[in-house]
Amino acid sequence: xxxxxxxxxxxxxxxxxxxxxxxxxxxxxxxxxxxxxxxxxxxxxxxxxxxxxxxxxxxxxxxxxxxxxxxxxxxxxxxxxxxxxxxxxxxxxxxxxxxxxxxxxxxx
Numbered sequence: 001x002x003x004x005x006x007x008x009x010x011x012x013x014x015x016x017x018x019x020x021x022x023x024x025x026x027x028x029x030x031x032x033x034x035x036x037x038x039x040x041x042x043x044x045x046x047x048x049x050x051x052x053x054x055x056x057x058x059x060x061x062x063x064x065x066x067x068x069x070x071x072x073x074x075x076x077x078x079x080x081x082x083x084x085x086x087x088x089x090x091x092x093x094x095x096x097x098x099x100x101x102x103x104x105x106x107x108x
Contacts, residue, residue, distance in 0.1 A: 029081075034087075034091050036090060036094045038056075039051065039090070048069040048071065049066040049068055051064050051065065052065050052093045052094050052097070054093050054097055054100075056097055057100055057101060057104045066090075067084045067086045067087070067090055069082050069085070070082070070083045070085065071083075
């Protein structure tokens with residue numbers, strides 16, 4: 001299997017994730033259905049970031065967009081909550097990625 005075939009497999013996996021994303025997910029805090037099921041967390045140098053792929057169909061330049069995450073910890077029970085600093089921007093990137101994936105599917 002070539003490196004190109006492996007990239008194709010990664011793209012197919014991303015597309016399957018986006019297609020299978022349950023539309024019944026709700027935010028536990030506010031009840032919104034504007035959930036990004038494919039977001040990932042990355043941490044470097046003591047900072048945590050949430051990342052969304054702008055174009056999951058791209059082989060090389062996928063256009064990763066990320067935002068800093070704020071962590072809140074309950075001193076009593078230990079519950080940890082994570083909050084993005086700009087969730088609206090990442091949600092817009094996610095919606096764009098869905099359009100790209102759907103266009104790619106229609107081309108097939």
